Amino acid sequence: MIYCFVKACSHKGGQKHIYPDIVFHSFPHDMDLIRNWLMQTGQKFINLEEMVQKIYGGVKANIYRICSAHFTSDQYIMKGSRRVLSPNAVPTIFPSSETSTSGLYQINVPAPKRKRVEDDNIPSTTSTVVRIMRRLVTVSTQTDLKMWNTDASVNTDYWSNTKDKGIQVNTMGTQSGLKEKNVKQRQVLNDHYYGPISFTPLEAVMETESVCKTETKEEMDILPISELPLPASIEQLRHVQDVSFGIKVEHADRKSLTFSSLSETSINFTNTEEKTYVSQRKYIVFEDNITQLLHHVKCQFNDNSPCNKPIVNIEKNVEGTMVTFTLRCLDDHVAMKWSTQPVLKKAPVGNLMMAASILFSGSSFTKVKELFDLFGVESFGKSSYYKYQQNYLFPAIHRRWSLEKKEIDEDLKGRAVVLAGDGQFDCTGHSAKYFVYSLQDQYNDKIVDFHIEELCPDKPSVVVKKTAFEKCLENLLKKNVDVRVVATDRPISIRKFLSTTYPEIEHQVDVWHLAKSVSKQLVAASKKRGCSDLKTWITPIINHLLWCAQSCEQDQDKILDKWKSVMFHIANKHTFPSLKHYKKCGHGPIENSDNIVWINSRHRAHETLQKIIFNPRLLKDLKHVTRFCHTGSLEVFHNKVLKYRPKTLSYDIDAMDARTILAILSHNHNIRREQATIKVPTRYSDSLGEKRFRSVFPKQQKDWIAKPVLEAVVDDHLYDLIQDALDLLSGEITFHWASKSSHVPENVLTKERPPKKDILAKHMSRFNR
Structure with missing residues (x-):
């Protein structure tokens, strides 16, 4: 689910029918602009620079976004037929800073790292009792007057080998009363309780009274706090990790949960969940760990009177990178059926995304398959990979290329x-x-x-x-x-x-190809007998060629005369009346000319060099380098x-x-990148903001030189390509693509391949007699 980063903003994904004009903009790929955006929001952060770094690291995956309601109309520009933000756009429209304290939670964006409660010296704690009909959950909060983050954890002691799921909230007065309004019975699917639960939606009223610590806990059903109706800002905390022992209980992707009672239960999820498959994080889970967790599930075969028998058999059905678990109890009931991935048109999403990642990253399926096999990760075969390529990946690539060509044609x-x-x-x-x-x-x-x-x-x-x-x-x-x-x-x-x-x-x-060709000829000539003195003149002659192309003013006669003048210069003659368009060298007096090995007409290398300089094809090509391309x-x-x-x-x-x-x-997407600057200086580097260079030793120059370091390549368009492949699979978009393989001969060999048995009949080996 997509949420606006602004704390007081209520816009989120799945509201297109309510707010058709609202779109969500990713943070820019520039740390200074990210810092400017954060400061414009008026929100306070414990460490602004850490938040800037965190958002900068999540720009490619579009984790953090701000909705269009916070930008004025003059901050948009037209790019083709699309209306996009200008490169220097900054959000300026925000609600009043005096936000209401009503509601169940008011939560700030957490810092990347937080302190555990047990690590702080807190003298006392109080508890907020959240009551949902008969099911009670104890939520501990800190009463220490801190400005920003404290911990609120859900008691999950009922399940063994589990771990508390923590969230970070503002310090506030504890809740002492609850109002119940519009009571409705609903079905809830969550990652702790595996049966259908009825609960009453609540409208909580926050008061400033404190209540003493209460430990109320039923042995039956405990609804985790992650299932309560939350405000928009809490979704930004879904990746906060707690540090404790046992099995880690994270929030579950509800789209990927499939229960035996789903056919009888009507639960509406918004279609925006499918759009987040690309940006969601994926994890590698060990088989024993997931099996250990599933064994804690109780059979819920009958909704009215659940079986509650323990799980004795877990069947696994592997389909590429996806595994489906079927849980059976002592009475052989199907207690639950759950898949590790969402499914689109009966195809696991992870399989297509894995195939897309292999192709779009330029990898080889054979190497990736070998890596997976070595690591023990389940994957699909080569035939499935080729089917994904032909049916979804190649069409997605050609569709994106057709859009790119339209922009290129419009620009030309x-x-x-x-x-x-x-x-x-x-x-x-x-x-x-x-x-x-x-x-x-x-x-x-x-x-x-x-x-x-x-x-x-x-x-x-x-x-x-x-x-x-x-x-x-x-x-x-x-x-x-x-x-x-x-x-x-x-x-x-x-x-x-x-x-x-x-x-x-x-x-x-x-001109570079021409200079390279002349350089090869000069190097070959310098290796001839009596022509070793040409070695010292190779670089000056090539530089002279480049200078001729650059300074000829697109005049073919002038570039030819300038080039011919090199034969006079290497003989220490710097005026040449015989040339019509170039009469003398442009340099001043040459110092230490006696130490230079000049090649005059009596030198054995003079004739060899003259053949290269006055080569008819070279002179003809020189007429086509006047624009210095x-x-x-x-x-x-x-x-x-x-x-x-x-x-x-x-x-x-x-x-x-x-x-x-x-x-x-x-x-x-990465043309003309800027030179990188030093962002984190060390004692071995230059100061902050200086241009970055690296030392290289080119084989041709045989000396150390400084080479500029450019900004890193950004291929964020690949995420759109993966999304296009998923949309092609789901049918949201269509694109006709025709394979070229049917129009190309199978190979370039002059002889057809005979049957294998005929080849084996002619096989001979010197080792077997």
């Missing part, structure tokens, strides 16, 4: 677009089966489209690259995207295709792809498609 409209393109094989060597080409918008570094092309024996890789680029570009042109410039690596086929088919699109070569962010994306689609594993076309989309979504 009405402006000139500069694209960068590059491709990647699915694995290294000659065993590659797929080639993935991606196009990136250079304005915002977002991946705007991609295409997967299959390699065939009769289709060389050069043709595959051109085909993939062609289809990827045409997908954008069909949407009337105004593509002006496309930057790629150095394939001649792409350059020829653009010059003949789309002459209006300017083709640029990635660089596809370095595409290399970042390719590294991201390796997380979801490692080259050591083989995938079919559908998995290749889905995992590439996952990499694109993660990349597009």
Whole structure:
């Protein structure tokens, strides 16, 4: 259940029919904004910084939220067709600080850690007796005048090996009277009492009188305080943990409890519970512990006169990650049937969420399955995993990608677009089966489209690259995207295709690819006999190439003359009248020139270097680097792809498609991250707020350098993807997705596989004679 973080606010989930305009906003992913929001609420906290840290840790799971009633209309902006909060929005609308003291509880948000009652030196205690018809519960409260948190615990001594469930409440006067109003009989399901209980809803009136300590307890039925009608603010305490011995009794997820009497009992739960499956916390429970707890259940076979016989047999039915317990008593009655997970359309929710977590995190089912088997955790098989992929996960991924593409297409409209393109094989060597080409918008570094092309024996890789680029570009042109410039690596086929088919699109070569190619040639030349002096000139020549592309003012003649001038410079000649557009070096006098090894026309390396500098293809490519285009962010994306689609594993076309989309979504949601700052300084780090760096030793530079540390990647969109998969399972959303596997040949081999017996007949081994 979702509740508003503001203490005096009554809005909660499941009230859409009452408050159709109320939505719940998660706290921002910024500690300063979280601190600002908390201070705006006017609520007091024992330790504000601890609360900021706690909320910051729960931002991804959307644990803490504030409803839209606390934001003014000018704090919203339109993002496409959606109305969302502006990045710097702050809640400003709050009720009066003088809150009423009526009601059963008034509870503050607890601190992450609290003191146990027995650890405090409290001279005296009093008790509040909460009466529910004939069932009485003793609730102990502290009378010590503390400002914030005290303990209130429910006496559960009736059950052996159990543990008190604690909540934190404000110190207040104890209750001395109860009013009963609108008496109705209702059925209650709770985690302590396993039979149907009738109770009377109460309207409690708080008074300031104190009552002496009373210990009233029946041996029959005790209704835990967690089942009382609670105000909205108490839901925020559902994760408070008590520190004591025995079995820990936490609140039960009522949606997951299935009793034998459910068919005769009408209990309405709000549909908002299904929306919280993603954000709920999950636990690993040992079999003996849960069995020990279930043995304390008494048979409630007959509602009118319960059997109350002890449980003698517990049947377990395992379905993937879910186990269903069927309890039978001495008389062979079905005392209770309970499942460890909620179920949607007869499918355990945990199974689908586990399969989604494996895929969406870029993991391998085989490794996760091995981990579960080693740990002893029940899980499903490979065939079930593939069914979840095909039926729910792949459609959810493609649905999210279609929404992403709509936003991208809307952003590309009405402006000139500069694209960068590059491709990647699915694995290294000659065993590659797929080639993935991606196009990136250079304005915002977002991946705007991609295409997967299959390699065939009769289709060389050069043709595959051109085909993939062609289809990827045409997908954008069909949407009337105004593509002006496309930057790629150095394939001649792409350059020829653009010059003949789309002459209006300017083709640029990635300057980094060009510099890398020249560097390889220089390194190879420096290893030749008599050319070792070239080693000292490799870095200056590459820097000169980058400077030429950056300072040529998009003039092809100027960049060629600047590049040719390097042959004069390395010979210690810094004026060159023979060049038309560049006459002399721009640097000043060179100090210690006598200590530099110059390469003049008489040096043995001069002719070798001249062949590299005046290479016809290099001079032709230099005309296409005048805009200094660089596809370095595409290399970042390719590294991201390796997380979801490692080259050591083989995938079919559908998995290749889905995992590439996952990499694109993660990349597009984390572009241009800011450099991280020091939040918790240590004696080995810089001061608070300083930019973070890490020391690295690149193999190419052979020296230690400082590399900036960026903010952590935030993939909170994956929670929405898991929710989409659950909605597809429940039928709340529908999406048509067509598999591509039927259109792709089974393999790229030139020869069909014969029957296995024929292969075994030809098998020979040198060890067996």
